[in-house]
Amino acid sequence: MPTDSGVDRARLAALAARERATYEQRHPRSAAAYANAGHLFGRVPMTWMNKTAGGFPLYVDRARGARVTDLDGHEYVDFCLGDTGAMAGHSPAPVVEAVTRRLAELGGASTMLPTEDAAVVGADLARRFGLPYWSFALTATDANRWAIRLLRAVSGRPKILVNSYCYHGSVDESLIVVGPDGHGVSRAGNVGAPTDVTTTSRVAEFNDLAGLERELAHGDVAAVLMEPALTNIGIVLPAPGYLAGVRSLTRKHGTYLINDETHTFSAGPGGATAAWGLQPDVLTIGKAIGGGIPVGAYGLSAELADSLLGRADLDLVDMGGVGGTLAGNPVSMAATRATLTEVLTDDAFARMIDTAAAFADGVGKLIEGHGLPWSVSQLGARVEYRFANPAPVDGTSSAASADPPLEDFLHLYLANRGILLTPFHNMALMSPATTVDDVDRHHEVFGAALTALLG
Known part of the structure; x- marks a missing residue:
């Protein structure tokens, strides 16, 4: 049977x-x-x-x-395509040409100096997603980690809220699920957690606005980190009005909103954010935008960027917890520019x-x-x-x-x-x-x- x-x-x-x-x-x-x-x-x-x-x-x-x-x-x-990392296809010709030129003709795989490619990438990401200021990482996991640190700093709040069975790489704060009693518990298999995840995080089910508001009402959530649609536990699409409700509730409770578009970039050239008219404070992305070359990025609203850059007490230059020697390197920037402008076009x-x-x-x-x-x-x-x-x-x-x-x-x-x-x-x-x-x-x-x- x-x-x-x-x-x-x-x-x-x-x-x-x-x-x-x-x-x-x-x-x-x-x-x-x-x-x-x-x-x-x-x-x-x-x-x-x-x-x-x-x-x-x-x-x-x-x-x-x-x-x-x-x-x-x-x-x-x-149809796997590197679990999104090769969404542009394997070794697309413009990316191969850009990386080869960078390495063979221009040289400088890692210089700790900016290239003009990075500014072109930032402008294209701003066009696609609507957030004006961008910074780079090597993975979306790192982009998420750095966004979390920035938002804790600017909000003065300790906790991050995620959706049950979300996926944001190996970010410690994301490894929490809704338990049988409706309260947050560590996700099964969580390896080497530095502390009980309930001390750093809150959790609500996707598509559950009442549960989200209940958790935000504690007043200790710096940011909601979410995918506009769950992807790594199977595609779970948002119910009508849900994402607008999330934005309304985060604003009501003074909480920032991070859209992780690493997988939901598949929704269109500006991901779900552009396709569905979303308005996050921060957007994180990785994998696909580099055409197979490791890269991550996060975009900031103008208001948030001004708040952060105006804080003299935050070390955004040296050892303040936001960095990475290889981030924004010339090869990843060349690959990302070629991917966005020549391969994953509208x-x-x-x-x-x-x-x-x-x-x-x-x-x-x-x-x-x-x-x-x-x-x-x-x-x-x-x-x-x-x-x-x-x-x-x-x-x-x-x-x-x-x-x-x-x-x-x-x-x-x-x-x-x-x-x-x-x-x-x-x-x-x-x-x-x-x-x-x-x-x-x-x-x-x-x-x-x-x-x-x-x-």
């Missing part, structure tokens, strides 16, 4: 075992590379690379556009979003045709199919709707037939190089997977 996500569990287990065996047979060189990586912690460059349904990760040989080829010579249509986003709409429509029809209780969510150029219908409206219910064995089976089935999804979810991202033929190929394989599951 079908259970949980509408799938027979015994059949699922048998199919998953078959796919794992196929995966092992198809990837002997990746398996050998993993076995020989004994001096790497967890055998991978970063431990999250062990999030793989096949027992070992695929090792990349080369990547270009929307294609990845592994060590064993298998080519994939890549026209490119229009094509990407149209491609994503075709992806969402086709997946929705396949799910409906097989009578599954699943749903599809689209966030601009990003699409995800969920094992729940209707789609979850907050982080806790989204986490509860996960079905890891089913997710692993789908990822393996697709990978064994040349399709890569983001490993953490059934999420697909479109790049300027992604085609409708790529989408059709996904639908062909996905449809076959559903037929195999349901008999």
Whole structure:
């Protein structure tokens, strides 16, 4: 009998075992590379690379556009795109040219001196997102950390509020969820927390304005740090009026608002902030804007920037806690300028979003045709199919709707037939190089997977 996500569990287990065996047979060189990586912690460059349904990760040989080829010579249509880091596509020509020129002709990978590229990037980010002043980091995690420090300083308040099951990188303050009793607790698996997260943070469910106001009423929240739509626990879209309510409540309670657009940049050339007319005090972003080169950035409102620069007691130059020797380096600035001005343009986003709409429509029809209780969510150029219908409206219910064995089976089935999804979810991202033929190929394989599951 079908259970949980509408799938027979015994059949699922048998199919998953078959796919794992196929995966092992198809990837002997990746398996050998993993076995020989004994001096790497967890055998991978970063431990999250062990999030793989096949027992070992695929090792990349080369990547270009929307294609990845592994060590064993298998080519994939890549809908993962570096979990947003390669939203511009792999090695887009303008970025390769800009970085090559910076390194080979001009030189100076790290100089601690500004380049004119940075000013061009700042102006383009201001045009896209509406915040006039920008500074740079190497990751969105760092951008979030520095924004938090600035807002604690200017507000004089100690706590940061986030949404349950949000994702803001490894920011300590974000690792809090709403517990069974409705109060904040440390998120399961929180590694080496420097202090009980409830001493630094408050938490409210996404789409819950009453819960948000209850937490803000304590008067100790410097800033609300949020994604305009949750993405890393599955796409959770805002209910009508919710984001306007957040802005109203933060202003009412004297709390700053940070929009983390690192993933929601997929909503359009100015992310969700421009697409939905939002008005944050700070905006953080990373990954995609560098075309694959590490970069992060944060933008400030004019009022906030003036307040900070007017504080003689804040050390914004030396050891005040806002810095990074490699931040704003010439290579990352050259890459970001090329990505924003030549690759992830307004026209490119229009094509990407149209491609994503075709992806969402086709997946929705396949799910409906097989009578599954699943749903599809689209966030601009990003699409995800969920094992729940209707789609979850907050982080806790989204986490509860996960079905890891089913997710692993789908990822393996697709990978064994040349399709890569983001490993953490059934999420697909479109790049300027992604085609409708790529989408059709996904639908062909996905449809076959559903037929195999349901008999």
